[in-house]
Amino acid sequence: xxxxxxxxxxxxxxxxxxxxxxxxxxxxxxxxxxxxxxxxxxxxxxxxxxxxxxxxxxxxxxxxxxxxxxxxxxxxxxxxxxxxxxxxxxxxxxxxxxxxxxxxxxxxxxxxxxxxxxxxxxxxxxxxxxxxxxxxxxxxxxxxxxxxxxxxxxxxxxxxxxxxxxxxxxxxxxxxxxxxxxxxxxxxxxxxxxxxxxxxxxxxxxxxxxxxxxxxxxxxxxxxxxxxxxxxxxxxxxxxxxxxxxxxxx
Numbered sequence: 001x002x003x004x005x006x007x008x009x010x011x012x013x014x015x016x017x018x019x020x021x022x023x024x025x026x027x028x029x030x031x032x033x034x035x036x037x038x039x040x041x042x043x044x045x046x047x048x049x050x051x052x053x054x055x056x057x058x059x060x061x062x063x064x065x066x067x068x069x070x071x072x073x074x075x076x077x078x079x080x081x082x083x084x085x086x087x088x089x090x091x092x093x094x095x096x097x098x099x100x101x102x103x104x105x106x107x108x109x110x111x112x113x114x115x116x117x118x119x120x121x122x123x124x125x126x127x128x129x130x131x132x133x134x135x136x137x138x139x140x141x142x143x144x145x146x147x148x149x150x151x152x153x154x155x156x157x158x159x160x161x162x163x164x165x166x167x168x169x170x171x172x173x174x175x176x177x178x179x180x181x182x183x184x185x186x187x188x189x190x191x192x193x194x195x196x197x198x199x200x201x202x203x204x205x206x207x208x209x210x211x212x213x214x215x216x217x218x219x220x221x222x223x224x225x226x227x228x229x230x231x232x233x234x235x236x237x238x239x240x241x242x243x244x245x246x247x248x249x250x
Contacts, residue, residue: 018074018077018078018081019070019071019074022070022073022074022077023070026063026066026067026070027063029059030056030059030060030063031056033052033053033055033056033059034052034053034056035052036048036049036051036052036055037049037050037051037052037053037054037055037056038052039052040052041053080150083149083150083153083154083160084146084150086153086157086160086161086162086165087149087150087153087160087161087162087163087165087167087168088163089162089163089164089165089168090145090146090149090168092163093142093145093172094142097138097139097141097142100138101135101138104134104135104138108127108130108131108134111127112124112127112128112131115127125195125199128195128198128199129191129192129195131195132190132191132194132195132198133184133187133188133191135191136186136187136188136190136191136194137183137184137187139187140183140186140187140231140235141175141176141180141183143235143239144171144174144175144179144183144235144238144239145168145171145172145175145239146171146239147171147235147236147238147239147240148167148170148171148174148175148239148240149165149167149168149171151239151240152166152167152170152171153167171239174239174242175239178242179238179239179242179244181244181245182234182235182238182243182244182245182248183235183238183245185245185246186227186230186231186234186235186245186249189227189231190224190227190228190231193220193223193224193227194224196220197217197220197221197224200213200216200217200220201213201217204217230249231249233248233249234248234249235248236248
């Protein structure tokens with residue numbers, strides 16, 4: 001319920017004050033880095049303070065460089081909002097995915113609790129992996145459907161201009177049939193890394209393994225970021241042109 005309320009509120013705010021939201025988000029990240037740096041210095045944690053100040057300086061330089069490009073970003077987002085509003089069936093589908101994700105969470109926690117009671121560690125690891133995989137599949141199915149619908153709206157607006165437009169139906173059909181294997185494959189790669197990070201995070205409190213766990217978590221985080229970046233572009237080609245995941249990721 002909270003996810004539905006937050007997403008609806010965010011969409012409403014983007015519709016009325018998009019420029020201000022972009023600027024606020026950019027400035028928020030910059031000043032949060034400054035606060036982290038000041039907190040570290042005041043509490044005698046030199047390296048945290050140094051990292052925070054360095055992040056603040058980098059963030060401030062980045063904000064200055066991209067500030068003039070905010071109107072361009074605003075125009076792109078407004079165009080995307082117009083496309084989504086013209087095909088408001090996407091909103092219904094997105095809310096359906098949220099409800100489905102909630103149902104999966106309830107079902108998963110029931111199975112996870114039973115696996116803990118049995119002490120079956122192999123099953124626990126498998127369930128942890130499945131949790132991330134299903135969530136990624138649901139999210140990426142929505143992403144591919146949205147990309148296909150917006151792409152159709154851009155090329156042929158008359159085919160994607162209603163709740164259940166032809167463009168939306170075709171995109172939803174492709175993402176749940178022909179392109180579903182590509183969605184599952186990309187989600188599988190990310191879910192595997194996320195599950196490993198969760199396992200590494202569970203041993204961080206062990207003083208004998210803290211340093212090694214932090215190094216592994218950083219390494220896995222870099223791989224996860226690279227995979228998510230790859231997926232962002234790969235799914236764009238999957239949604240627009242119906243390519244398979246391997247072909248789209250080249």
